[in-house]
Amino acid sequence: xxxxYHMTIGGRDASAKAFLDVINxxxxxxxxxxxxxxNAELDAAVEAAQRAFPSWAATPWAxxxxxxxxxxxxxxxxxEELAQLLTLEHGKPLAEARREMDxxxxxxTSLATLELPVEVVSDENGRRVEVRHEPIGxxxxxxxxxxxxxxxxxxxxxxxxxGNTIVVKPAPTAPLTVLKIxxxxxxxxxxxxxxxxxxxxxxxxxxxxxxxxxxxxxxxSTATGRAVMASASAGVKRLTLELGGNDPALVFADIDxxxxxxxxxxxxxxxxxxxxxxxxxxxxxxxxxDAFLAEMTRLVAGSLVATGTTDGxxxxxxxxxxxxxxxxxMLDTAKAEGLxxxxxxxxxxxxxxxxxxxLVDNPPEDSQIMQExxxxxxxxxxxxxxTDDVIERANASQYGLAATVWTKNRDLALDVAARLDTGNVWxxxxxxxxxxxxxxxxxxxxxxxxxxxxxxxxxxxxKAVTLNFES
Ligand code: NAD
Numbered sequence: 001x002x003x004x005y006h007m008t009i010g011g012r013d014a015s016a017k018a019f020l021d022v023i024n025x026x027x028x029x030x031x032x033x034x035x036x037x038x039n040a041e042l043d044a045a046v047e048a049a050q051r052a053f054p055s056w057a058a059t060p061w062a063x064x065x066x067x068x069x070x071x072x073x074x075x076x077x078x079x080e081e082l083a084q085l086l087t088l089e090h091g092k093p094l095a096e097a098r099r100e101m102d103x104x105x106x107x108x109t110s111l112a113t114l115e116l117p118v119e120v121v122s123d124e125n126g127r128r129v130e131v132r133h134e135p136i137g138x139x140x141x142x143x144x145x146x147x148x149x150x151x152x153x154x155x156x157x158x159x160x161x162x163g164n165t166i167v168v169k170p171a172p173t174a175p176l177t178v179l180k181i182x183x184x185x186x187x188x189x190x191x192x193x194x195x196x197x198x199x200x201x202x203x204x205x206x207x208x209x210x211x212x213x214x215x216x217x218x219x220x221s222t223a224t225g226r227a228v229m230a231s232a233s234a235g236v237k238r239l240t241l242e243l244g245g246n247d248p249a250l251v252f253a254d255i256d257x258x259x260x261x262x263x264x265x266x267x268x269x270x271x272x273x274x275x276x277x278x279x280x281x282x283x284x285x286x287x288x289x290d291a292f293l294a295e296m297t298r299l300v301a302g303s304l305v306a307t308g309t310t311d312g313x314x315x316x317x318x319x320x321x322x323x324x325x326x327x328x329x330m331l332d333t334a335k336a337e338g339l340x341x342x343x344x345x346x347x348x349x350x351x352x353x354x355x356x357x358x359l360v361d362n363p364p365e366d367s368q369i370m371q372e373x374x375x376x377x378x379x380x381x382x383x384x385x386x387t388d389d390v391i392e393r394a395n396a397s398q399y400g401l402a403a404t405v406w407t408k409n410r411d412l413a414l415d416v417a418a419r420l421d422t423g424n425v426w427x428x429x430x431x432x433x434x435x436x437x438x439x440x441x442x443x444x445x446x447x448x449x450x451x452x453x454x455x456x457x458x459x460x461x462x463k464a465v466t467l468n469f470e471s
Contacts, residue, residue, distance in 0.1 A: 004033045005175075007041065007198060008182035010048030011191025016041050020172050020200055025091035025317040025324075026307040026352045032089065034175040037199040039206060042167075045195040046212035049138040049165040052192025057135045057163040064161050065112040070188045071157075072108035075101055078184055086149060086177040087308040091316040091353070092271055094309050103433075104153040110435035111157045116456055126470040133460035135163030136238055137214035140207045142228070143178075144220045145171035145319055146274040146375075152178045152196075154450055155217045160193055162459040164215070167195045169207060171220075173320045208232050215459065218242070219276075222399075222444045229447070240448035240458050243441055244373045245401030246280045248394035250384075250416060251292065252407035253285040260406045260428075261295040267404060267430030268379040269303065269357055272315050274323070276445075277402040277424070277431060279379065281370055283390050286383040293342075293361065293381055300357050301344035307352070315377060317353040324353035327376040330369060331358065339363045365393060373399070387416070395421045400442030404430055423449070 002021075006013040016035035024031045035041070056064075075082070083097035090097070121129040141155030152168050159166040170178040175198040182196030197203070204224070208216055208231035215238035218228045225243040232239050249264055267279040284292045303314035318324040334341060340361035347354040357377035360369050369380050384390040394403060402424035405416050417425040423440045426432040433439060433451070440449035448458050 002030055002033055005035070005179040006183065007035050007037065007045075007179065008186060008194065008196045009041065009045045010051070010195070011186050014041060014044065014197075016199070020175070020198065022089050022173070022176055023320070024088050025319055028351045028353075032176050034172070034179060034198040037197045037203055041197055041199075042203070042206055042210060045167045045197050046138060046210060048192040049167055049195055050212060052165045052190055053135075053137055056160070056165055056190060056193050059163070061115060064163065067188055068108045068112035068157060068161060071185060072105045072112075074184050074188055075105045075108065075181070078180075079105075082149070082177055082180060085180060086174075087316075089176045090145070090148060090174050090308075091319050092308055093313045093316055096271060097308070100147055100149050103150050107150075107153055107157055107435050111161055111456075114161070114436075114453060114456060116162065116453065116460065121464075126468070128467045130465050130467075132463045132465060133162065133457060134463055136459065136461055137164060138212055139164045139166045139215045139217060139459065140210070140213045141166055141168040142204055142207060142216065142218045142220065143168065143170050145174040146271060146276070148174040149177050149181065151219050152181070155219075156194055158450070158456050158459045159217070160189065162456055164459055165193045165195075167197060167207070167213075169197055169199065169203060172198065172200050204228075205231060208237075209234065211235055213237060215239070217459075225446070238458070238461075240450065241446045242276070242439075242450060243401075243444065243446045244375075244399060245276050245441060245445050246371075246373050246397050246399045247277055247402045247404070247422070248281045248283060248397075249279040249404045249406065250390055250394060251282065251284040251288070252405075252409070252412065253287040254408045255288070255406050257288060257291055257295050261292060261299060263428075263430055264404075264406070265296060265299040265303075269300075269315060269377050270431065272318060272355075273377040273379070274319060274375055275431070278375075279404060279430065280374055281394075282379055282381045283384045283394065284381055286385050289362075289381070289383045293359070296359055296379070296381065297342055297344055300342070300359060303345060303357060305345050305347045305354055305357065307348070315357060318355050318376060319353070321353060323375065324355060327355055327374065327378065330372070330374060330376075330378065334360060334363070334367065334369050337363075337367055339367060339369065365396075387412070391416060391419050395419075398444045401445035402426065
């Protein structure tokens, strides 16, 4: 008997007329069913969120902070069950699923320390100008499948801390853990503050066109982001778009090769490379290129590709069939272009979307593998000689999400960081997310930011109030 999960609308179980099968990508078996919501369920969720809004917006900030701390406790108490479910529906190693729960819990407690007080711009002779940050209303959160829990939590927390209510829609291929979290949070937040709905490809456009939303917070591909932006324009809805990337790493000749290679291996292959800020192009100084490639090859050869619950697993299956086929298509193109692919790992035979992690040896800049976001366990490494040239090549992309720089030379790192056209630059460490630092993409990698105080502000409308009581 396959378990049917429930949506959360107005603090209660909600279902739909149809269901989506959710597949374990390691076995291709159906492991659960999620409601396939349409207009009726969406309307019900928006109405529940609208009903809950006035009293939640009027709830003192300190009480909303306390609710976030309580949410952290609930996630922690249920961490193991949630992590097991996440691995089952997503494929990622269990250790990474547990880490995703820890990240979500940490975001709850960290955001709970933030405040957006009234800013007093001037206050002289009885005349005072102040800027207030007020909640927008009902927010829609649309999230992707790669880190299903974190990406949903990163929408829920800032929305509700700032006094909004929210309807969240996780991706159709990995909705179950977020549905479960929706159930658990019913004991933490008043009914209607957090609503979780699920559905297939048709539901996203219904959400972005719905007049009940004041803001859309979207994370996903650049192609879908454009559609979201077009649809949201009808109601001039507030928008945050966290989109795709083709992140470069710039590896200079003075680094410690084993140490940097280990960190870059994580940057490129963590979560099977299915990360918006994974390193997707690795520029290595020509003086160390051969030694660096040899070390990366050794690391790839030593990483176990297996089901997410296997002891010592480094890489699970690719999350879904469509992504698996997109990646195998890219590798076929690379082979047809005569590129050198290095695939030293064994992968499980039989069912499951397992793909051998792949290094590509010095492909040309205009090859598909360099130009497009792979979003999988494929890393092209290319040689460079000149700093100005490598910065120009790194910046020559429609994307501008994150970049990493690897050197012992602080002045060089600062100069390169200043010249990279990306929203984030991380020097000598990968994936350096912080709940307190803004995160967002430039160019076609996005619009607006998440995290930190600026991320919170994006869930508010600013209001300047001028009080003149001059006598
Ligand atoms: P996707 O764009 O296919 O889907 C994202 C979400 O949008 C899903 O919930 C999907 O159901 C929904 N959706 C699909 N069509 C829609 C439409 N027309 N209107 C509204 N919603 C719609 O992305 P994905 O395949 O789930 O995720 C991978 C992509 O997400 C990659 O490009 C990756 O780089 C990007 N991503 C970006 C960030 C970031 O913070 N910048 C983080 C994670 C993933």
